[in-house]
Amino acid sequence: QAVVTQEPSLTVSPGGTVTLTCDSSTGGVTSGHYPYWFQQKPGQAPRTLIYGTNNKQSWTPARFSGSLLGGRAALTLSGAQPEDEAEYYCLLSCGGPWVFGGGTKLTVL
Amino acid sequence: EVQLVESGGGLVQPGGSLRLSCAASGFTFSDYWMNWVRQAPGKGLEWLANIKQDGSEKNYVDSVKGRFTISRDNAKNSLYLQMNSLKVEDTALYFCAGGSHFDYWGQGNLVTVSS
Numbered sequence: 757q758a759v760v761t762q763e764p765s766l767t768v769s770p771g772g773t774v775t776l777t778c779d780s781s782t783g784g785v786t787s788g789h790y791p792y793w794f795q796q797k798p799g800q801a802p803r804t805l806i807y808g809t810n811n812k813q814s815w816t817p818a819r820f821s822g823s824l825l826g827g828r829a830a831l832t833l834s835g836a837q838p839e840d841e842a843e844y845y846c847l848l849s850c851g852g853p854w855v856f857g858g859g860t861k862l863t864v865l
Numbered sequence: 866e867v868q869l870v871e872s873g874g875g876l877v878q879p880g881g882s883l884r885l886s887c888a889a890s891g892f893t894f895s896d897y898w899m900n901w902v903r904q905a906p907g908k909g910l911e912w913l914a915n916i917k918q919d920g921s922e923k924n925y926v927d928s929v930k931g932r933f934t935i936s937r938d939n940a941k942n943s944l945y946l947q948m949n950s951l952k953v954e955d956t957a958l959y960f961c962a963g964g965s966h967f968d969y970w971g972q973g974n975l976v977t978v979s980s
Binding site for chain 2: 794801854859
């Protein structure tokens with residue numbers, strides 16, 4: 757099964773912009789992988805921010821957006837807030853099974 | 866209010882078995898694919914398995930194929946994970962998740978495999 761790769765850690769300044777990416781070992785990520793992005797804070801279950809590349813849940817803050825960039829899935833945070841400090845995971849559909857990326861620890865500092 | 870409540874975890878010896886349950890309420894359980902996801906202590910998320918609305922299709926990650934079995938009972942609004950031949954590396958917090966877009970998650974149930 758595919759290995760899905762994310763940046764292990766990123767830092768963004770309050771109010772700044774950062775892009776997290778998600779790559780697949782089987783080739784470029786496409787809309788067919790139906791990329792998801794989840795946010796997880798310590799001691800909490802994950803929650804979906806983005807599904808199907810760029811669709812937001814009703815609870816997803818407007819400052820988060822999803823896209824495909826250079827063959828990768830991307831999550832862009834524009835105007836980072838302290839409460840956005842968390843672990844972020846992408847999830848890709850691999851023709852039946854799903855595969856999570858290793859996660860990106862985002863620090864807002 | 867939507868709720869997913871996992872149960873059945875605990876301490877088990879290597880080679881043993883456990884059956885996890887996930888009780889769903891607050892949404893139409895039979896309308897959605899359901900999933901099991903786990904998280905080893907201090908590690909990332911790992912998708913394990915999913916099952917179609919009527920149970921006719923199931924998918925598994927390679928690391929649990931042949932050892933774990935996902936099932937559901939729509940009449941009881943419940944999801945299950947039968948785990949056999951457990952290994953130390955199966956120690957994790959096990960989540961059930963479902964909905965149109967992984968909308969709903971339980972709080973997780975801890976499984977510890979240790980001698």
